[in-house]
Amino acid sequence: MSEIFEISIRSIYVNCTAILISTFVAVPLALIVDFFGFRSKRFVILLFQTLTGIPPVLVGLLVYLLFSRKGPLGNLGLLFTSTAMILAQILIAIPIIFSICYSHFSKIDEKLRVIMKTLGATGFQQMMGVFRESSVGVVNAILTAFGRIVGEVGAVMIVGGNIAGRTRILTTSIVLYTNMGRFDDAIMAGAVLLMIAFSVNVLITVFSDSMEKKKWYTR
Amino acid sequence: MKKLVFVLLLMLACVCVAKQLILATTTSVYNTGLLDFLKPQFEKRYGHSLSIVAVGTGMALEYGKRADADILLVHSPEDELLFMKEGHGVLRVSFMYNDFVIVGPDDKTVPSVRTVQEFFDYIYENKLSFVSRADESGTHKKEKQIWKSLNKVPSGAWYIQTGQDMARTLMIADEKRAFTLTDRSTFLALKNKLNMKIFFEGDPQLLNIYSLIVVNPSKSDRLNYEGALDFVRFILDPATLKMISAYSAGETKLFNLLFEPK
CATH class of the missing domain: 3.40.190.10 (Periplasmic binding protein-like II)
Structure with a gap:
């Protein structure tokens, strides 16, 4: 029982850290790409949209090669650590959050941008305006990305190694228990995983509802 | 009192400095639970912190080649011999089979x-x-x-x-x-x-013969060579060998030794 508790805590730590960092990277990035017009903009957007379909195992393999002792960042000693797992999950989550956020930002009514500009808003204020206007879309993006990484097993298996007491999380333990014929434990771990996913979804939804009530036009 | 603090500090330093030992093992052995059973005893006796990564034999040998694991537990004699011949390993001990x-x-x-x-x-x-x-x-x-x-x-x-x-x-x-x-x-x-x-x-x-391979320490100075040798010593200890041969799932013994422990 203590084993599954310890694994669950690590799962929450890895998934939540990964989703937090990727949100803080991908959302501002999407705002900036949305705000500035540049020549390769289309290409950047297409690239991120393509990367949303990248197989997690491939991400895992690339991160493994990066952190392997013979790899370019081998000296950091990050292979088989939860940091490496978080990094792999960030790489999976960023394209998803970016693409969904961008599609919401780009759908904002042009009039809003024009009004903000005429009222003398700075670039940053305009971006914040776009962001507030599409906060529901941002929440949707985060939840979708969270759903993707919470059940992800291929990448974390390769970079984490599923080491007991160090890098074993719920998804990798499900694989292990299944292989050991301990189906009961596997289902148990699966139930805990779904409970965590459910709780996070509830938390984020409640948070976004309260944000929605604070919008400028409802005040 | 000073001595005690000094010893405590020394112990703390040892814990911090103690490199972890990474064992890449074939999944078939790991899934039996044998290694999780032996792990605490090894850690207690030798003071290394052991991390076990369960992968296929092919992947384990690749880990060895890339110096990502310090010691391997594998079961493909022909590939193991090639691995040794290419100089990736310094010591190979075949010790058990099923x-x-x-x-x-x-x-x-x-x-x-x-x-x-x-x-x-x-x-x-x-x-x-x-x-x-x-x-x-x-x-x-x-x-x-x-x-x-x-x-x-x-x-x-x-x-x-x-x-x-x-x-x-x-x-x-x-x-x-x-x-x-x-x-x-x-x-x-x-x-x-x-x-x-x-x-x-x-x-x-x-016959399915399992061997331990110590990865060549000249590959990377981050390799835990001492720990790997300690693990070989631990496995070849008669007491450990007896535990391995007695290890069973339900009624059936899972592994046999290639030689009799003294």
């Missing part, structure tokens, strides 16, 4: 045969469904070796290649009502969940 068995759907009947070649030939001639790991694992290499000795290349709808680990391959074989080659320990672990039984066993060719 065997491969051919399993299949429990309602099928096949004529009794003497060698594994005859059994494979019967499957080939009658196009009985056969599931192959097809993942370059130790088990898959053994299977390929048998087909090669028959001079036959299996192909066709009856020959199913999964590319998955042993447990999932067994589950697929169970669903497809097919035969497959498996190591005995994985089959025993899953036996209650499968409608399968052992059809062929006991041919000396089906």
Whole structure:
């Protein structure tokens, strides 16, 4: 029982850290790409949209090669650590959050941008305006990305190694228990995983509802 | 008092400095739980912190080549010898074995045969469904070796290649009502969940020998060579060997020793 508790805590730590960092990277990035017009903009957007379909195992393999002792960042000693797992999950989550956020930002009514500009808003204020206007879309993006990484097993298996007491999380333990014929434990771990996913979804939804009530036009 | 603080600080420093020892093992051994059983005793006696990564033999050897693991526990003698010849390892100790068995759907009947070649030939001639790991694992290499000795290349709808680990391959074989080659320990672990039984066993060719390989420390100064040697010492300790040979799942012993502990 203590084993599954310890694994669950690590799962929450890895998934939540990964989703937090990727949100803080991908959302501002999407705002900036949305705000500035540049020549390769289309290409950047297409690239991120393509990367949303990248197989997690491939991400895992690339991160493994990066952190392997013979790899370019081998000296950091990050292979088989939860940091490496978080990094792999960030790489999976960023394209998803970016693409969904961008599609919401780009759908904002042009009039809003024009009004903000005429009222003398700075670039940053305009971006914040776009962001507030599409906060529901941002929440949707985060939840979708969270759903993707919470059940992800291929990448974390390769970079984490599923080491007991160090890098074993719920998804990798499900694989292990299944292989050991301990189906009961596997289902148990699966139930805990779904409970965590459910709780996070509830938390984020409640948070976004309260944000929605604070919008400028409802005040 | 000062001495005590000093000793405590020294111990703390040791804990901080103590490098972790990474053992890359084949999944078939890890899934039996043997290593998790031995791990605390090793850590207590030698003071290393042991991390066990369970992968296929092919991947474990690759970890060794890339210096990502300090010590390997694998079961594919030919590849191991090549690994040693290429200078990736400095010490190889074969110490335990179990065997491969051919399993299949429990309602099928096949004529009794003497060698594994005859059994494979019967499957080939009658196009009985056969599931192959097809993942370059130790088990898959053994299977390929048998087909090669028959001079036959299996192909066709009856020959199913999964590319998955042993447990999932067994589950697929169970669903497809097919035969497959498996190591005995994985089959025993899953036996209650499968409608399968052992059809062929006991041919000396089906011996499954496990070896420890210490990775060449000149590959990277981050390798924990001392820890790897300590792990070999621990495994070869008569007390540990006795624990290994006594280790069982339910009623059945899982591993046999290649030599008698003194």
